[in-house]
Amino acid sequence: MFANLDFDVIRRALPYLFFEGMRFTLTLTALAALGGLVFGTALALMRLSGHKILGRIAGVYVDFMRSLPLVLVIFWFYFLVPYIGQWVTGASRPISVGAFASSLITFIMFEAAYFSEIMRAGIQSISRGQPAAASALGLTYAQTMRYVVLPQAFRNMLPVLITQTIVLFQDTSLVYVLSITDFLGAASKVAQRDGRLVEMYLFAAVVYFTISCIASFGVRRLQARIAIIR
Amino acid sequence: MIEISHVNKWYSPSFQVLTDCTTSVTKGEVVVVCGPSGSGKSTLIKCVNALEPFQSGDISVDGTKVNDPKTNLPKLRSRVGMVFQHFELFPHLKIIDNLCLAQQKVLDRSRDKAMAKGMQLLERVGLKEQAQKFPANLSGGQQQRVAIARALAMDPIVMLFDEPTSALDPEMVSEVLDVMVDLAHEGMTMMVVTHEMGFARKVANRVIFMDRGEIVEDAAKEDFFGKPRSDRAQKFLSKILSH
Numbered sequence: 096m097f098a099n100l101d102f103d104v105i106r107r108a109l110p111y112l113f114f115e116g117m118r119f120t121l122t123l124t125a126l127a128a129l130g131g132l133v134f135g136t137a138l139a140l141m142r143l144s145g146h147k148i149l150g151r152i153a154g155v156y157v158d159f160m161r162s163l164p165l166v167l168v169i170f171w172f173y174f175l176v177p178y179i180g181q182w183v184t185g186a187s188r189p190i191s192v193g194a195f196a197s198s199l200i201t202f203i204m205f206e207a208a209y210f211s212e213i214m215r216a217g218i219q220s221i222s223r224g225q226p227a228a229a230s231a232l233g234l235t236y237a238q239t240m241r242y243v244v245l246p247q248a249f250r251n252m253l254p255v256l257i258t259q260t261i262v263l264f265q266d267t268s269l270v271y272v273l274s275i276t277d278f279l280g281a282a283s284k285v286a287q288r289d290g291r292l293v294e295m296y297l298f299a300a301v302v303y304f305t306i307s308c309i310a311s312f313g314v315r316r317l318q319a320r321i322a323i324i325r
Numbered sequence: 326m327i328e329i330s331h332v333n334k335w336y337s338p339s340f341q342v343l344t345d346c347t348t349s350v351t352k353g354e355v356v357v358v359c360g361p362s363g364s365g366k367s368t369l370i371k372c373v374n375a376l377e378p379f380q381s382g383d384i385s386v387d388g389t390k391v392n393d394p395k396t397n398l399p400k401l402r403s404r405v406g407m408v409f410q411h412f413e414l415f416p417h418l419k420i421i422d423n424l425c426l427a428q429q430k431v432l433d434r435s436r437d438k439a440m441a442k443g444m445q446l447l448e449r450v451g452l453k454e455q456a457q458k459f460p461a462n463l464s465g466g467q468q469q470r471v472a473i474a475r476a477l478a479m480d481p482i483v484m485l486f487d488e489p490t491s492a493l494d495p496e497m498v499s500e501v502l503d504v505m506v507d508l509a510h511e512g513m514t515m516m517v518v519t520h521e522m523g524f525a526r527k528v529a530n531r532v533i534f535m536d537r538g539e540i541v542e543d544a545a546k547e548d549f550f551g552k553p554r555s556d557r558a559q560k561f562l563s564k565i566l567s568h
Contacts, residue, residue, distance in 0.1 A: 222411075224409060224411055224413040225413060225415070227376050227409070227413065228407075228409060228413035228414075228415075229415075229427075230376060230398075230399070230402060231374060231376060231402055231405070231406075231407040231409075231476075232402070232403065232426070232427035232431065232475070232476070232479060233399045233400065233401075233402045233403025233404075233427055233431040233432075233479065234399065234426075234427060234430060234431060235399045238430050238431075242426055242430065243415055243426075246417050247415075247416065247417050250417060
């Protein structure tokens with residue numbers, strides 16, 4: 096079956112695959128994880144604030160995002176953002192956002208829904224005595240969150256957050272619907288150009304698998320270390 | 326210093342935890358609050374710095390009304406030290422940083438000043454060598470002493486203790502009580518929820534006995550231990566002093 100496969104095509108495409116494709120994939124993953132974490136933490140705090148309206152808004156947002164397939168959100172967002180931008184700024188024509196910005200915003204908004212649930216669990220895992228002690232020392236609510244609750248919640252949830260980021264890393268391949276040259280997009284382009292579909296898609300699978308596997312292994316190591324410290 | 330008048334608190338319409346509690350703590354006074362578990366003593370002390378809300382009545386600390394919505398609660402709390410049953414040190418911070426955090430963020434002290442104050446207080450509670458460790462590496466008694474030092478670092482005008490020794494192994498109780506006795510002798514105003522009657526006998530000026538959310542007895546130490554007026558206080562005393 097492998098007799099007429101030409102694996103040399105991979106070697107020739109390596110610089111393009113990694114310097115163009117993988118760089119985009121990693122950049123998107125890192126920025127989306129960071130943005131998703133910040134936005135997600137804000138959502139979690141809204142839900143836990145005890146404020147009825149704020150909590151409700153965050154709850155509806157999270158449920159809404161988690162009920163949609165990611166690929167649809169990416170697709171729709173790409174077409175909607177120019178018009179939303181036009182509406183917000185009052186411009187006469189739809190604003191061109193660019194595929195990268197559009198996909199980044201989409202991923203941040205989508206991941207925020209998942210990160211917020213992780214952070215919510217993390218914050219709830221902190222005993223009530225901790226914020227009480229912080230308040231008793233005179234720290235404000237914001238300071239209590241910033242210096243006492245969130246650092247602990249973040250630490251407790253770090254393994255889960257990284258696992259979710261690994262999922263995100265794989266999900267970024269869905270930007271192919273916007274014809275963006277991420278790692279999979281680059282592999283796909285070479286595959287089509289050279290007519291070497293099997294080789295390129297095999298290789299892409301191996302690369303995604305390897306990176307995700309190593310990262311998962313890292314998470315397990317980290318978990319073991321955290322378990323010793325506590 | 327602390328004025329508590331006619332405080333009522335309900336957890337739900339049918340469950341009243343505090344009933345018409347009225348008492349006061351004057352400057353330099355040490356008041357011990359005791360009573361059976363579930364009698365509302367912890368709840369009452371937490372009302373003093375508004376960690377627990379209450380529905381009616383008034384509490385004021387140093388002339389500032391705690392239950393006034395206009396009161397700057399963080400500012401008020403920064404002047405009221407509190408020590409908890411379960412220590413509540415911040416586990417992600419080193420001991421010295423546990424002492425510095427609020428000094429720097431609330432009182433705007435410089436890092437150097439906060440460190441100096443922190444080390445001085447750690448030395449006072451005999452834990453200077455532990456400054457760079459994390460709370461999990463300390464024994465319960467040591468952690469509680471750090472918690473007292475952390476509260477003192479804010480230069481409080483009054484200290485609240487919520488069962489500071491109930492979560493400790495017996496052999497660690499005295500090291501914490503020693504620190505508290507020293508504090509009392511120095512003239513610190515203290516309100517202490519505790520079952521340690523030895524501590525009460527030694528340093529308390531007054532003893533408050535609570536049962537079912539009511540202040541049943543509020544008497545000078547000698548009167549309370551000599552001859553409690555109420556049946557409930559007599560029963561309570563005979564139970565905990567019989568061993």
